[in-house]
Every structure is written in structure tokens, then in C-alpha cells.
Amino acid sequence: MASFNVTGVVQALDGIRTEWRDSQKRSREPDAREFPSRIALAEVVEALKGVLFPMRLGPVDLRHTSENFYVGHTLDTALHRLLDQARLELRYASRHDPRDEAALQAQAFEAIDRFAQALPAIRRQLDLDVLAAYGGDPAATSVDEVLLCYPGVLALIHHRLAHPLYTFGLPLLARIIAELAHSQTGIDIHPGAQIGDSFFIDHGTGVVIGETAVIGKGVRIYQAVTLGAKRFATDEEGHLEKGGLRHPVVEDDVVIYAGATILGRVTLGKGAVIGGNVWITSSVPPGASITQANLRHALCTDPPED
Missing domain, CATH: 1.10.3130.10 (serine acetyltransferase, domain 1)
Incomplete structure (x- = not known):
């Protein structure tokens, strides 16, 4: 029966682990x-x-x-x-x-x-x-x-x-x-997220809730909803800066339907309804109903063009 060179692999892996542990200043206690x-x-x-x-x-x-x-x-x-x-x-x-x-x-x-x-x-x-x-x-x-x-x-x-x-x-x-x-x-769900009482995730697959997200009471969200960050700040050397409030605030009684993406430190006001598959990077007023059809009109603050 053919045999594998297990000993050689074990020794090579041991060498790689040793290099990693030394570079990371890991313990060498047996x-x-x-x-x-x-x-x-x-x-x-x-x-x-x-x-x-x-x-x-x-x-x-x-x-x-x-x-x-x-x-x-x-x-x-x-x-x-x-x-x-x-x-x-x-x-x-x-x-x-x-x-x-x-x-x-x-x-x-x-x-x-x-x-x-x-x-x-x-x-x-x-x-x-x-x-x-x-x-x-x-x-x-x-x-x-x-x-x-x-x-x-x-x-x-x-x-x-x-x-x-x-x-x-x-x-x-x-x-x-x-x-x-x-x-x-x-x-x-990042463990740092703050989530109020009576929270319901329906179906759920693909839901993402970031570390600094704040969710109020009585909120309901559906599958594939993202409460994420809009951008990541970097230092002078191009490394990501850790921490910072970068995820949405969702006030009480908000409903977010499937596939919606809400990015950045924006606020979804109390009782707002966010329709499916919308992309939101601006705050939503309380009680608003946002759909793909009315998204630009509902959130745009610029005066209409002539």
C-alpha cells in the first residue's frame, strides 16, 4: 500500500506555526x-x-x-x-x-x-x-x-x-x-448592536446588523436587510480606523421589508415603513413610507430643477 509523507507535512506545518507564533509574540509554553x-x-x-x-x-x-x-x-x-x-x-x-x-x-x-x-x-x-x-x-x-x-x-x-x-x-x-x-x-448580528424589546426578524436569511446599530422597540425586519456602514475611515497609512458610530439608528415600530439596505449613521424615524430592495443613505422622517417608486421624492432635499 502506498504511504503519504505525513512526517514531512507535519514538520513543515510545525515550522510555519512557529514562524507565526514568533511574529505574533505568542506563548511557547507547552x-x-x-x-x-x-x-x-x-x-x-x-x-x-x-x-x-x-x-x-x-x-x-x-x-x-x-x-x-x-x-x-x-x-x-x-x-x-x-x-x-x-x-x-x-x-x-x-x-x-x-x-x-x-x-x-x-x-x-x-x-x-x-x-x-x-x-x-x-x-x-x-x-x-x-x-x-x-x-x-x-x-x-x-x-x-x-x-x-x-x-x-x-x-x-x-x-x-x-x-x-x-x-x-x-x-x-x-x-x-x-x-x-x-x-x-x-x-x-454583531454583539455590539443595541436592540430593544419585541424585535422580530422574519425569515432572516441574509440579515446583517452592524456593531454600532441601535434598534428601538417593536421593530420588524425581513430577510436580506442590511444595517451597515456607508464607508470606512482610514488613517494616514491607509489602515482602517476602528470604532466610530457608523451604522443606522432605527427608532421604535419601524418595519423594514426584504432586501432593503440602510447604510451609515442615519436615522429611520419612529413608525417608518421601508419598502423592499431600497437603498437608503439619508435619514427617514417618522411615519414615512419609503418605496422604490417614491424614494428620491421622499428623501431629496434639493430644490426641483426647472
């Missing part, structure tokens, strides 16, 4: 792991889904009589695993400027403790999201169907978990959790 695990975080998120909705997203053999025991045990285990991942992220973030280990451990514990205390509010917010989806879709037969089947709700569960971690100083954990939902649903 037992060190420097950054969080996507696999571990996927398991934590699944556990937290069961904690939030034990009888619907928890184990199949769970009964009401043991619900609190399951929630307590699962939550404690998940939080300790999440704490381990938080420590890894904070060590990774300080790799070029090492910090006191005790201070790092304390910061990690504080962040995860704050996250744990936020879970009841997250559950209440998700209940409102589920009700918005049920109320906004005539095809929905029950709130349970919405929770179990709707990709928009799955993406929101991940976002509602990821956003506080982002806020509490763990952006890498938050981003991994967000990308787990992105890979499953095709819905890309």
Missing part, C-alpha cells in the same frame, strides 16, 4: 492555551438555552418536578465553563502587556457574575421577542413553534446572551457566540 474555544462556547450556549427555557430547549426527559434542580445545576456548570473562557480571553488580550493574575481572575469573575445576574432580564426580553414573532407572523400557530423553529428567534437568543458579554469587556466571547448563530441561521 501546556498553554491562549484563547477561547469555539467548541466550549457552543456547549455553554446550548446549556444556557436550557437554563432559559428548560421545558422547551432543555433535555427531553426533564419534568416540572426537577426543573429548578436542572436549572441550578446546569447554570452553575455553564458559568464555571464560561469563566474559564473569560480568563483565556483576558489573558489573550493582555499578552503584550501582562497583567497581575489575581487582577485578571477578579475581572473575569466580575464579568461572569454580572452576566449571570442579567439572565432573568434576558429571559423576559426573549419572551417579548417570541411574542412579537408570534404576533407578527400569520403562519405562526403557537409561541412554542416560534421558539423551537424560527431562525430569527435563535439568532436573538444568541444576541441577547452575547451583548452583555460584549458590554462587560469580553468581546471575543461575544463574537464567537454571535458567529455560532450566524453559521446556523445566516443572520449576522
Whole structure:
């Protein structure tokens, strides 16, 4: 039987990894792991889904009589695993400027403790999201169907978990959790986005919501909607400048139909309706109805030509 030169490939890959680690000033400790695990975080998120909705997203053999025991045990285990991942992220973030280990451990514990205390509010917010989806879709037969089947709700569960971690100083954990939902649903919500109560993403595939987007209460959007940046500022050397408010503000009760693209730090006023496949780079007044047919007339501020 023919054999492959696996040894040569292994040695070549080892050399490439060594070059990369040296260039990035990575740890050379043999037992060190420097950054969080996507696999571990996927398991934590699944556990937290069961904690939030034990009888619907928890184990199949769970009964009401043991619900609190399951929630307590699962939550404690998940939080300790999440704490381990938080420590890894904070060590990774300080790799070029090492910090006191005790201070790092304390910061990690504080962040995860704050996250744990936020879970009841997250559950209440998700209940409102589920009700918005049920109320906004005539095809929905029950709130349970919405929770179990709707990709928009799955993406929101991940976002509602990821956003506080982002806020509490763990952006890498938050981003991994967000990308787990992105890979499953095709819905890309940056964990930095601020999203109000009763948010409904219908169908969902292709939705993109940028880091600095702000979404009010009672907003409904459809598939392939983009809340993105219009342009990216660069420094003198041509490198992208990080941060900055570059995504839209969507006020309460706005509806955005399929394929609409809204770019830049513009505001969609309260109660506005944005039609399908429009391209918007200017603010929209409250209550306006924007379609392809009336877009230029509705948003143009220049005087008409003679």
C-alpha cells in the first residue's frame, strides 16, 4: 500500500506555526492555551438555552418536578465553563502587556457574575421577542413553534446572551457566540448592536446588523436587510480606523421589508415603513413610507430643477 509523507507535512506545518507564533509574540509554553474555544462556547450556549427555557430547549426527559434542580445545576456548570473562557480571553488580550493574575481572575469573575445576574432580564426580553414573532407572523400557530423553529428567534437568543458579554469587556466571547448563530441561521448580528424589546426578524436569511446599530422597540425586519456602514475611515497609512458610530439608528415600530439596505449613521424615524430592495443613505422622517417608486421624492432635499 502506498504511504503519504505525513512526517514531512507535519514538520513543515510545525515550522510555519512557529514562524507565526514568533511574529505574533505568542506563548511557547507547552501546556498553554491562549484563547477561547469555539467548541466550549457552543456547549455553554446550548446549556444556557436550557437554563432559559428548560421545558422547551432543555433535555427531553426533564419534568416540572426537577426543573429548578436542572436549572441550578446546569447554570452553575455553564458559568464555571464560561469563566474559564473569560480568563483565556483576558489573558489573550493582555499578552503584550501582562497583567497581575489575581487582577485578571477578579475581572473575569466580575464579568461572569454580572452576566449571570442579567439572565432573568434576558429571559423576559426573549419572551417579548417570541411574542412579537408570534404576533407578527400569520403562519405562526403557537409561541412554542416560534421558539423551537424560527431562525430569527435563535439568532436573538444568541444576541441577547452575547451583548452583555460584549458590554462587560469580553468581546471575543461575544463574537464567537454571535458567529455560532450566524453559521446556523445566516443572520449576522454583531454583539455590539443595541436592540430593544419585541424585535422580530422574519425569515432572516441574509440579515446583517452592524456593531454600532441601535434598534428601538417593536421593530420588524425581513430577510436580506442590511444595517451597515456607508464607508470606512482610514488613517494616514491607509489602515482602517476602528470604532466610530457608523451604522443606522432605527427608532421604535419601524418595519423594514426584504432586501432593503440602510447604510451609515442615519436615522429611520419612529413608525417608518421601508419598502423592499431600497437603498437608503439619508435619514427617514417618522411615519414615512419609503418605496422604490417614491424614494428620491421622499428623501431629496434639493430644490426641483426647472
